[in-house]
Amino acid sequence: MEPVRRVLVVEDEPALADLARMYLERDGFVVDLARDVATAEAVAARTPPHVVLLDIGLPGGRDGVDLCRAMRARGDWTPVILVTARDDEVDRVIGLELGADDYVTKPYSPRELVARVKAVLRRSAGGPAHRQSPDEPPLQVGRVRLDLGRRLVWVDEKPVELTTTEFDLLAHLMRRPGRVFPRGELLSQVWDYPSDDATRTVDVHVAQVRAKLGDASPIRTVRGVGYAADDRGRTA
Incomplete structure (x- = not known):
């Protein structure tokens, strides 16, 4: 049932x-x-x-x-x-x-x-696309560290509070640092939405994650394509 x-x-x-x-x-x-x-x-x-x-x-x-x-x-x-x-x-x-x-x-x-x-x-x-193993090691890109099992985020040693969706987006990018994810792929893999959804959901959430992480944000904009996480950070 x-x-x-x-x-x-x-x-x-x-x-x-x-x-x-x-x-x-x-x-x-x-x-x-x-x-x-x-x-x-x-x-x-x-x-x-x-x-x-x-x-x-x-x-x-x-x-x-x-x-x-x-x-x-x-x-x-x-x-x-x-x-x-x-x-x-x-x-x-x-x-x-x-x-x-x-x-x-x-x-x-x-x-x-x-x-x-x-x-x-x-x-x-925590559906299949968002579930983490408790034994999965923390992710670190630049000054940002994620504890996937406990769903915690730090900039340097200072904790940062993210919503469920913001955490999932950042974790998805940081799992494959340097890899550029098109917006449609992020919509499909993080939001479970159709990849051709025309909303600005991804852009708005990226803006919010960046605002919370400040100048430590590892999220980089790749014009005309999407987003990546690496130590070069933002290029909007």
């Missing part, structure tokens, strides 16, 4: 909330709905979700950014997929800085939404 997979959909537009619920329930998910932050927090306290679909624009004085910030501040690392009506990089970056795992922009395909939920759950559960 498959375990229950529970999704909390925080959306104030009833038609969109019902559409998301219908498609998720068709795929076997249990779905809870909330239209504002206060209701979402009450529902999550009663029945903790495995993933949260979180609209940025919400009524009641607190928005999706506030909820994501509050979750991470109390140490709740339940995967969060932000949903925004604005295709604005500022919104995406703010959400990812707060620890969101992914984002989708309205209008979205319900099937794509379900695929994103599944991919985030696979990553958070």
Whole structure:
């Protein structure tokens, strides 16, 4: 018997909330709905979700950014997929800085939404592409060191906190230092998304990892191709 997979959909537009619920329930998910932050927090306290679909624009004085910030501040690392009506990089970056795992922009395909939920759950559960052996030795590129078994990151000797997705992206690059990974390959291997997905998911997450690692970041941009990790670092 498959375990229950529970999704909390925080959306104030009833038609969109019902559409998301219908498609998720068709795929076997249990779905809870909330239209504002206060209701979402009450529902999550009663029945903790495995993933949260979180609209940025919400009524009641607190928005999706506030909820994501509050979750991470109390140490709740339940995967969060932000949903925004604005295709604005500022919104995406703010959400990812707060620890969101992914984002989708309205209008979205319900099937794509379900695929994103599944991919985030696979990553958070340590699916085959993201699972590390406890005995796998740490990775070191330049000043950055990763402990794959414990999922810890240091710059020099200072710990750095990365989200699940950020860690998986950095680990994937650092496992093969110097090897250039096209964006499509990273989408497929790290996110479990189709390699022809047209979103800027990879670029936004790379920007966030670089921001957290500062001038020690080993991630190098190869124009027109993708990204690599090596001691030459960034060339944007």
